[in-house]
Amino acid sequence: MRGIQILDFSMNNISGSIPKCLNNLTNLAVRGSSRLAITHTYNVTSIHFYDYYDDEASLIWKGVTSKYKSTLGLAKSIHLSSNRLTREIPSKITDLVGLVSLNLSRNNLTGQITPAIRKSALLQSLDLSSNQMYGRIPSSLLQIYGLGRLDLSNNLSRKIPMGTQLQSYDPSDFAWNPLLCGIPLQQLCSPKETSPDEQPVFRDQEKDGLITSGFYVSLALGFVVGFWRVCGSLIFIRSWRYIYYKFLNCVYNWLYVKIALFRRRRMIDG
Template sequence: MLQELDSLDLSRNQINGRIPNSLSQIDRISYLDLSENDLSGKIPIGTQLQSFGPSSYGGNPLLCGLPLLRTCTEEEKGPGQTVLVNQDDKDGLISQGFYISLGLGFAVGFWGVFGNSSIQQVMQIYILQFLDCFTDWLYVKAEIIRQRMPNTR
């Protein structure tokens, strides 16, 4: 429901406290006026809130952060605003996936280099023959696909 909000004028309403983080998630808002209230703390970072001029936040002496010239101290940032980690990734899958792939890549690379020398000679031959056949098969498949694609020259 808030996502469909087009304009918001809450000026001169004697509102106090922090600007809620949910307000920073509205991406279609074209007009915002929060001036002449008693708002405090850091303006939440979002797609739209920093695009409005300082006059939209005027008359709130305890408000800080962009687009205002007043920078925030650590106390003013408040809980949950001191560290921004993966703001686009709400469920943590990208950072978790990164570490999983990093671990798997290390394990495969390590065993590909050092594990190869510890395998018996016969097993090495079978593995290398399999990899040779697999790369040949992969090359043939890639060439077939390339031949089927229309020539774009």
């Protein structure tokens, strides 16, 4: 079945391991599709008159059942959730670079998330929840920029990789991982696992890394130098002091005239 693009065996009683030959589904190993709609032709008369129709399929997408027809060519999905699958996820599954949805949740899968997951750059939904997977979350997951739905509720550990993506997910997407730490979870990582520039900052923390003792010293020196550079010049240089006072006097007179004219105009208009 090299042309298959939607493989859905979810909610059955399938046991055993995931076949390693999934990479033979060559249609899933191609990015995108040359046609948005999938059209079939058929013979309607004995004189070889052909007609056609557009195929359609219903998919569970981000928890909602949706029907695809005009964009069915882009819907490339593997859905094997709610079975009794065991062992590790085959590494060859990452060769299916055209996948936009991969759901292996609610099984008994073990092993670690392979760093080669970065090859599935078109993934928009990845659900590996409710399995027995362990180890760390690979930093290569940050390279899947369009990943909108993610659920890794397993037995994962160590620090969540820092980036502009994983920290935007809800903490529930990393639930049931008691040894997992880092943003967006409230569980802080140990100093050995977190560098100074990756220290999590939560809303109840008001400490700013820029406010240090050196900052206060620089602020005090800047104030003293700036103050005496201006005021000291006026105190010790008589000509500057006369010019400064003359300038203030001119500004005062200008403001006084403007205010007087404005009040007089208001009285005349009133």
